[in-house]
Amino acid sequence: MTQHLADALPTTTGTLPGWWRDAVIYQVYPRSFADSNGDGMGDLEGIRSRLPYLKELGVDAVWLSPFYASPQADAGYDVADYRAIDPMFGTLHDADAVIREAHELGLRIIVDLVPNHCSDQHEWFKQALREGPGSPLRERFHFRPGQGESGELPPNDWESIFGGPAWTRVADGEWYLHLFAPEQPDFNWEHPAVQDEFRSVLRFWLDLGVDGFRIDVAHGLVKAPGLPDLGRDEQLKLLGNQVLPFFDQDGVHEIYRTWRKVLDEYAGDRIGVAEAWTPSADRTALYLRPDELHQAFNFHYLTTGWDAPALRATIDESLDSMRTVGAPTTWVLSNHDVVRHRTRFGGLDRARAAALLMLALPGSAYVYQGEELGLPEVTDLPDEVRQDPSFFKENGQDGLRDGCRVPIPWSGDQAPYGFGTGGSWLPQPAEWAGLSVEAQTGDPASTLELYRSALRVRRAHPQLGAGDAVEWLPAPEGVLAFRRGDFVCTANTTGEPVRLPAPGTVLLTSGELAEPDVLPADTTVWWQG
Numbered sequence: 001m002t003q004h005l006a007d008a009l010p011t012t013t014g015t016l017p018g019w020w021r022d023a024v025i026y027q028v029y030p031r032s033f034a035d036s037n038g039d040g041m042g043d044l045e046g047i048r049s050r051l052p053y054l055k056e057l058g059v060d061a062v063w064l065s066p067f068y069a070s071p072q073a074d075a076g077y078d079v080a081d082y083r084a085i086d087p088m089f090g091t092l093h094d095a096d097a098v099i100r101e102a103h104e105l106g107l108r109i110i111v112d113l114v115p116n117h118c119s120d121q122h123e124w125f126k127q128a129l130r131e132g133p134g135s136p137l138r139e140r141f142h143f144r145p146g147q148g149e150s151g152e153l154p155p156n157d158w159e160s161i162f163g164g165p166a167w168t169r170v171a172d173g174e175w176y177l178h179l180f181a182p183e184q185p186d187f188n189w190e191h192p193a194v195q196d197e198f199r200s201v202l203r204f205w206l207d208l209g210v211d212g213f214r215i216d217v218a219h220g221l222v223k224a225p226g227l228p229d230l231g232r233d234e235q236l237k238l239l240g241n242q243v244l245p246f247f248d249q250d251g252v253h254e255i256y257r258t259w260r261k262v263l264d265e266y267a268g269d270r271i272g273v274a275e276a277w278t279p280s281a282d283r284t285a286l287y288l289r290p291d292e293l294h295q296a297f298n299f300h301y302l303t304t305g306w307d308a309p310a311l312r313a314t315i316d317e318s319l320d321s322m323r324t325v326g327a328p329t330t331w332v333l334s335n336h337d338v339v340r341h342r343t344r345f346g347g348l349d350r351a352r353a354a355a356l357l358m359l360a361l362p363g364s365a366y367v368y369q370g371e372e373l374g375l376p377e378v379t380d381l382p383d384e385v386r387q388d389p390s391f392f393k394e395n396g397q398d399g400l401r402d403g404c405r406v407p408i409p410w411s412g413d414q415a416p417y418g419f420g421t422g423g424s425w426l427p428q429p430a431e432w433a434g435l436s437v438e439a440q441t442g443d444p445a446s447t448l449e450l451y452r453s454a455l456r457v458r459r460a461h462p463q464l465g466a467g468d469a470v471e472w473l474p475a476p477e478g479v480l481a482f483r484r485g486d487f488v489c490t491a492n493t494t495g496e497p498v499r500l501p502a503p504g505t506v507l508l509t510s511g512e513l514a515e516p517d518v519l520p521a522d523t524t525v526w527w528q529g
């Protein structure tokens with residue numbers, strides 16, 4: 001089953017070697033992309049059958065969120081077997097077919113790796129529970145006695161990202177650490193067996209031909225020695241703002257150095273992408289030193305509002321930080337964990353303008369499935385259909401992650417709109433008939449055709465993704481204007497039209513341009529000039 005077809009794909013784009021430096025990478029959320037067997041849940045065969053759509057859209061690579069064997073306590077981010085496919089998604093043969101056919105189409109495949117924690121149904125954790133306190137198998141996780149007279153209090157004050165204490169007590173009285181749901185015990189990355197196991201898992205998927213890994217919670221693997229108290233509550237407020245005893249510890253970098261050696265053993269430019277929430281772009285850059293990973297999600301960009309000065313500051317800061325380590329900056333607006341940017345920014349015009357701005361910046365861009373259709377967040381899901389574990393927590397996150405995970409509409413005027421033949425695991429809004437791939441295809445005013453055109457223009461003008469700097473041009477308040485060679489991008493983030501001399505001829509525009517000298521509200525224009 002081994003595939004090395006990736007070796008035959010071009011490895012150089014833009015000006016520097018490395019296909020990933022300016023790649024547009026499309027995130028597929030397997031549950032919600034395409035359902036081939038009518039069970040209402042997306043699957044690998046559905047993904048395989050839709051690869052031509054992604055090719056035609058014009059992306060370079062596809063990142064697949066987890067499809068591994070999992071009880072689905074956190075939609076597959078609770079992995080019970082890192083080398084097996086969950087029957088809900090298909091078989092290893094199906095995964096092989098996705099990788100092979102993607103390569104035949106010239107698309108690369110990045111899979112999700114979840115090394116911070118596994119499922120409580122993972123064989124190692126079940127054994128650790130069975131063998132009891134003091135057993136060496138417990139050392140692969142963080143088991144501790146509790147505090148208080150009879151150990152009835154958690155070992156420290158850490159809170160779970162999903163709410164409540166980060167510790168759960170088992171029948172024999174010990175507690176185990178889980179930074180996320182209780183069904184997601186954290187691995188102890190000091191343990192050599194854990195380190196060996198993940199290098200072996202990397203090789204398993206690299207041998208199958210994948211082009212890289214998106215590394216889940218890449219900043220969380222190493223915990224501060226002694227697991228010290230944080231000393232305060234409402235710890236969620238600190239996430240991404242400071243180094244914590246469980247996040248962004250310097251020790252994580254040693255792990256990625258060993259992983260880089262594994263990636264480099266393989267031909268064809270295999271990459272590692274960090275999902276690392278760090279306090280600053282400079283700290284994110286540390287994950288991308290030449291002997292570590294290749295890319296990291298730019299969450300500082302994702303969390304910046306639709307506001308010219310703020311965007312410019314984040315763009316500059318991101319580029320400056322990544323330049324110091326020679327890594328490409330990445331740009332991302334949406335993913336499976338956040339409110340879709342159409343809704344976050346307040347409307348389709350802004351979403352379209354934001355997409356053109358992102359795709360004009362140097363580096364690599366991530367597109368989350370459905371954003372090319374201009375899908376909004378679904379905000380009125382009934383409680384009984386929600387599955388996000390954070391939703392069920394009393395003190396946890398707002399629990400809104402299901403609203404960006406609703407299966408996408410492909411065709412037809414009735415739910416599930418071509419997603420499959422048997423419904424969809426989350427209900428789709430009635431208005432989505434008009435947003436389907438079929439409804440938008442061929443309509444030059446549609447968001448789908450805007451993305452297709454943008455990716456076509458980006459391919460024809462490799463300077464858009466290349467390099468590590470933008471040349472800012474003078475612009476009125478609320479407007480961003482920058483040059484990249486003979487290409488100019490102007491973006492009006494205000495709600496009013498702005499007069500601005502046309503810097504050339506129009507290549508593409510996110511909204512109708514009545515006069516070349518007037519940039520409409522919430523509109524981005526690409527110019528050749």
Ligand code: GLC
Nearest residue numbers: 074077114180216217336337
């Ligand atoms: C990452 C994933 C998220 C998941 C969490 C725990 O942040 O993107 O969906 O819940 O890790 O694995």
